[in-house]
Amino acid sequence: MHEIRDEVAAFACRGREHSLPHAVYIAPATAHILIQKRTADISRTAAQHWIEPHAHGIYVKPADTWIDPSRPAERALVTHGHADHARSGHGAVWATPETLAIMALRYGTEMGTPVPYGEGFEHGGVKISFHPAGHVLGSAQILLEHAGERVVVTGDYKRRFDPTCTPFEPVACDVLITEATFGLPVFTHPPIEDEIAKLLAARAANVDGCIVVGAYALGKAQRVIAELRRAGYEAPIYIHGAMQKMCELYAAHNVPLGELIIATGLAKAELKGAIVIAPPSAMNDRWAQRLPEPVTAMASGWMRVRQRARQRNVELPLVISDHADWNELTDTLLELRPSETWITHGRTDALGRWCELHQLKARALDLVGREDEDEG
Numbered sequence: 001m002h003e004i005r006d007e008v009a010a011f012a013c014r015g016r017e018h019s020l021p022h023a024v025y026i027a028p029a030t031a032h033i034l035i036q037k038r039t040a041d042i043s044r045t046a047a048q049h050w051i052e053p054h055a056h057g058i059y060v061k062p063a064d065t066w067i068d069p070s071r072p073a074e075r076a077l078v079t080h081g082h083a084d085h086a087r088s089g090h091g092a093v094w095a096t097p098e099t100l101a102i103m104a105l106r107y108g109t110e111m112g113t114p115v116p117y118g119e120g121f122e123h124g125g126v127k128i129s130f131h132p133a134g135h136v137l138g139s140a141q142i143l144l145e146h147a148g149e150r151v152v153v154t155g156d157y158k159r160r161f162d163p164t165c166t167p168f169e170p171v172a173c174d175v176l177i178t179e180a181t182f183g184l185p186v187f188t189h190p191p192i193e194d195e196i197a198k199l200l201a202a203r204a205a206n207v208d209g210c211i212v213v214g215a216y217a218l219g220k221a222q223r224v225i226a227e228l229r230r231a232g233y234e235a236p237i238y239i240h241g242a243m244q245k246m247c248e249l250y251a252a253h254n255v256p257l258g259e260l261i262i263a264t265g266l267a268k269a270e271l272k273g274a275i276v277i278a279p280p281s282a283m284n285d286r287w288a289q290r291l292p293e294p295v296t297a298m299a300s301g302w303m304r305v306r307q308r309a310r311q312r313n314v315e316l317p318l319v320i321s322d323h324a325d326w327n328e329l330t331d332t333l334l335e336l337r338p339s340e341t342w343i344t345h346g347r348t349d350a351l352g353r354w355c356e357l358h359q360l361k362a363r364a365l366d367l368v369g370r371e372d373e374d375e376g
């Protein structure tokens, strides 16, 4: 955590050098207070009257509909299939066809109305449409149009190439409601090709053992597999049984993953020289003890923080994230230049501070339950 704290402090200090009216020095711990105080300035804007941020989701008043609610809601718009956004138990659900398929896989017979990318519908005087977010298969930004205003909710997103999902599309808007999972300047994700090369080199150096890669079961696992294929790795890839159905779902949605073999129950000799992908939770349990001399790797944006890698006994940290890094977050803001930015979750204080320094109005929402460490 020290690395992060130091980075926030350095960031806040840099702000001091600017001679903007609001650029007073603020201690990192109190940064959010200043940003929240400034919400008084923006409470007059129209969006404030029809979109309400609550701790458990974003409420679209005229449509009486919630976005990614963390509690069961009568009507829900769901940005993507990760558990912190797509909960079970809602009445009506609108999501992309891929997200609905993922929800059905996770929660059983979940019903919903599919809304393909670029298409939309009207509900309660609000025009609602879904646009690619580039985060995982089916992930969407949601555009809400009402009272002459355009509000975009990014959900989780990234700007980098990902062979497993439709790339992010910038959508012009007045209000951008953005995530900030990696909203600190210290978080710059390296090119994925470099990380995959590290993985392949580790495998080549350990032919008598195996490399076990911890990767979130929805999105990250399939992306690591698809990137290994893109790098020319054609051998079978071994997976934890818990990932089988999600990998099949991806393959059924035209994301080829090559030959996958369930690692569970195989003899040690069969896994020599193998790359094994497993959910992070399986890495330190009995399942992993049956692998031959495993080198432990983990694919996550959090691997940028050395201490986190050490805490989890990760020998080969792979900085591979499905979230926008600091540059992607700030480049997107500069590209869209929304009149207001609402920051839902993650490092809301640092990104809010950056917005101030760039004369962009910002507001931290601090939604609850939005950070799943393994998802990063």
Ligand SMILES: [Zn+2]
Binding pocket: 080, 082, 085, 135, 156, 375
């Ligand atoms: Zn997500």
Ligand SMILES: [Zn+2]
Binding pocket: 082, 084, 085, 156, 370, 371, 372, 375
């Ligand atoms: Zn999330």
